[in-house]
Amino acid sequence: MTEIIARLAEIGTRYDAVFCDLWGCLHNGKAAYPEAVAALQAFRAKGGAVVLLTNAPRPNASVARQIDALGVPRDAWDLIVSSGDAAQMGMLSGAVGRRVHHIGAVKDEVFFTEFADDLAAYAATQPPITRVPLAEAEGVVCTGLANDLTEIPNDYRAQLLLAKTMGLPMLCANPDIVVDLGDKRLYCAGALAEAYEAMGGEALYFGKPHPPIYDLARRRLAALTGPDDAQILCIGDGIGTDVQGGVSEGLDTLFVTGGLAADQFGPDAANPDAALLLPWLEARELSATFAIGFLR
Structure with a gap:
């Protein structure tokens, strides 16, 4: 059963790291979401590691430049792992x-x-x-x-x-x-x-929900923090990418309902209606561990 939460801080202490999606969670392609930025900064301040796991088709340095321009500060994340990175490995x-x-x-x-x-x-x-x-x-x-x-x-x-x-x-x-x-x-x-x-x-x-990007993210996280035994939470608004990928990897997931599927869960995008959300997830045979209107 998916638990609806109001803030990442409610569950953040359970995890050593998050694999957080970008588009629809941290920014909308034009500007960063201030509450999402603050949530990741607070998670890091308590010792957590933030891996921005994105299906952007470009290498991570290019993605970093993009989110710099959108107003995502460097103290909101530790690593970026992109679908572009994983796909480059496949191409090479x-x-x-x-x-x-x-x-x-x-x-x-x-x-x-x-x-x-x-x-x-x-x-x-x-x-x-x-x-x-x-x-x-x-x-x-x-x-x-x-x-x-x-x-x-x-x-x-x-x-x-x-x-x-x-x-x-x-x-x-x-x-x-x-x-x-x-x-x-x-x-x-x-x-x-x-x-x-x-x-x-x-x-x-090579990107979410497929294994190569998760394998690369785990390797880079382990290189940063030590042995690969971290408790990881996957955050994202893509039910078929972020949630499906996390579930397939055996990881807990936080579904951001106010993103791509915002019109499915009632008139208040910040507060999804459980009576609409749970049947919607069941119809897709996916059960996110948690759900939140917007990352905050």
């Missing part, structure tokens, strides 16, 4: 070949050029990755839509059909289907991967 290992075609935005170009220290060391031991036109590719790396403000997945139908006909595997660097930028809903790489699979293509995922 040759998961979709070494000649790859990129589908994504200019802002995602750093996926191919900027690596965290642990990944840079690994990259130095591997043959190079070369970006090529689709007709010459062994695989596709999808970080998202080229222009997510104006495009939709159907705009990529012809390109995806050609890749499927060629039998190319797709590396999806962000399993999210949609994200909210302020009051506008945008499509993510996961929407293209979903469309590709519907055509019969093969997609490989």
Whole structure:
């Protein structure tokens, strides 16, 4: 049974670390949420470690620059682990070949050029990755839509059909289907991967809820805090990513109901209606350990 709480501080002392989602929990793509920032700062002040676990398709240094600009202070977190980091590891290992075609935005170009220290060391031991036109590719790396403000997945139908006909595997660097930028809903790489699979293509995922990003987060957390025996709470507004991923990893979860699914739980987004929330979770065969309207 999911327990609805009002503040992270009610349960924070039970955990050594949190794996906290970014978009929809800590910011809305335009500005940080002050109460969420304060909640993470308070958790750290009591000795907890904050790992920002995000399905952003870019490496963690790029994500850090982004949230700096949104007003998330550095004392609110210890580590960032991104889907981009985990997907880079997959790409470097040759998961979709070494000649790859990129589908994504200019802002995602750093996926191919900027690596965290642990990944840079690994990259130095591997043959190079070369970006090529689709007709010459062994695989596709999808970080998202080229222009997510104006495009939709159907705009990529012809390109995806050609890749499927060629039998190319797709590396999806962000399993999210949609994200909210302020009051506008945008499509993510996961929407293209979903469309590709519907055509019969093969997609490989490295972000939440899939294991690679959690494996990387645990390793980096252990390097920071010591042996990998921390009690971890997963926080996020994605039922199919943050909650599903935490449950699959055997970790406790805190579902932020005021994010992507805010319109499902009554008129007061800050205080979800249990009579609506619990049947909604049961219908999805998922039971978050806790739920909260907004992270605070």
